[in-house]
Amino acid sequence: MTESLNKTVNVREGEELDSHLIDNIIKEHIGGLEGTPTIRQFASGHSNLTYSIQYPNKSLVLRRPPHGTRPKSGHSMIREYSVMNALKPVFPAVPETYFHVPDEGSPLGAEFYVMEQVDGRKLDRTIPASWGFGEEEGRKLCLSFFNKLIELHQVDYEAAGLGDFGKPEGYVERQVTGWNRRYERVITDDVEDFADVRKWLEDHMPPGEVGHAVLHGDYRLDNVILCEDNPFEIKAILDWEISALGDPLMDLGNTLAYWSQPGDPDEMIAMCMQPCMAPGMLTREEICELYAEKTGYDLAKFDYYLVYGVFRLAVILQQIYYRYYHGQTKNKAFAGFGGRTNQIGNYARLLIEKSGI
Template identity: 45%
Template sequence: MDLIDRAGEMRSGEELDLARLRDYLEPVLGSVANAIEVKQFPGGHSNLTYLLSAGGQRWVLRRPPFGSKVKSAHDMSREYRILSALKDVFSFGPVPKHFCDDHDVIGCDFYLMSYIEGLVIRRQYPASLHLNSSQVRQQLLNFFDVLSELHSVDLAAAGLDSFGRPEGYVRRQVEGWCRRWVDSATPDTVAVDATMQWLHDNMPAESDMASVIHNDYKLDNVIFSAANPLDVIGVLDWEMATVGDPLMDLGCTLGYWVQLSDPEFFRESRTMPSDIKGAPTRREIIQRFQEKTGLSVDNFPFYFCFGLFRLCVIGQQIYYRYYHGHTKDERFAGFIKKAFVLQRMCELIISGEVVD
């Protein structure tokens, strides 16, 4: 039974200059660099990851998407700094190996990190993975416990106490995502004015805890052990990580969390199998989170609604590119439907029809 997430051939248009890469990495990795072979990992609409192999050793190379113009959205040096800070205080992050800002190598900043071999769960559980409902429950509780562990990292010990701007984080996030919606709205999209106003009117006070937050913590950004699939062994994709309010981070994750009791239209839109039998409900998750962190979760509807609205904006931003002809990728045409689905769930939360 092979549960390992495998890399494949490099996708057309996303190839790396292997000769330049080998030459550059020889002083970093030694003579083994001359034998490096490259494959590419599947998935993702943002930063790209490649598997480098040579002499029985493996590394992962991470770079921005081709054609990216917005440096702040794909800041490799920032990711590298966060992983470097976390490597001694959070055991689930890849270990950073080397950062390169010489664009003569592959045309952009990139960094190398350790390769973590294991199982990645995407929209469906792998057919070869056989877990009973109690095992599913434990696996997914373990997934959330790792998030709580990240939020418990001592900022000073990690050297991240001056990283990010935790004060006013909730307000900046609400205002920022509302602004992004306005900038990406198209004439055919859903109306979200009422949701934006509700988020402004119902912002809770900042929590008493500033933490390292991942900001895109979901199942396909986590690696489980292939030998023991209940155990998390790695957390990936740190491009949006910062220091901020951990309850906002939980809300971002719960925006992805579709459960069995949800309306059918929402369940049909799920991107990960969180509605499988045995999976904990959102209410159970936030109660466990409260037990682990000691934080009040009284404003759970706000955080859940924010998580949904944020995904609504992300989907609209992707659709905006398609609508205006910036991409011809037909996959992006369907993102407007996601915006309607997510906005409808926001409405149900605001009205009290969906309470957990």
């Protein structure tokens, strides 16, 4: 089975790269490259711009922030470059990184970095029928996926050299208040302010944190590369731009905010970009049981973390929509994101009603 699921497209209008400039920059840092590169853009992803840089003898990836207004702490290339560098020796499921160019003096007008292009399988909404997966295989893939997140959360980040990667204490409060402020800055005329959801999150923060760990921040099935010969093995985890040190239940909440299951609102299922409803996939409740069993953490109040993750997703989409609304990006795929923001915010309200907190 040799299906290419990590699809590339022609570079979108307004997001072009100068191939001669890129060639010169890369060859200054990486030796042994032959010829000139072919540059295409990865079809997936709505945030940072990710390019496939193909030389005849080597495949690379270039990552840079989007054009237009960006949140001050978002889209940090040095953050994901640094965390991957530090994790690689102790947590191999990250791509190899080659070099980073900061904002100041960048020939692209923004910071960027270059890493290896990891070969393998990348999933989207469904598992290809040609894989022949039934319930047993779906469950095995799901367990592999969540066990890898647990493995990340159990990394000794001090020993990995990430002790100064951030301040883990007080992470929950900083995240909740921070995402609330970000939402306030990007409200447009066609979305609700969701003041009630934001207040609930601030009023019901847990009194303490279960522990501290490396958090990916955007862990999804469509953000991993699976091994070509063994699709149950996660070869690389991508998109580390909002990784941090903090309460691991916040990371699990973020991940399960993307996770749909039977009984969810139709609009949330329709937005799902990963095969979480394939035969054999675990429910959110089963995933929480697995996580609690493997980590020993108390997930009795997990509803709070799920609401946080859901509303954070609404903020992320609204930040992207804000750039489209104000003409800072021409990507028409973002035109409906304001409507999605409203749908996700209303889903957070529904989860609050059901939580009993």
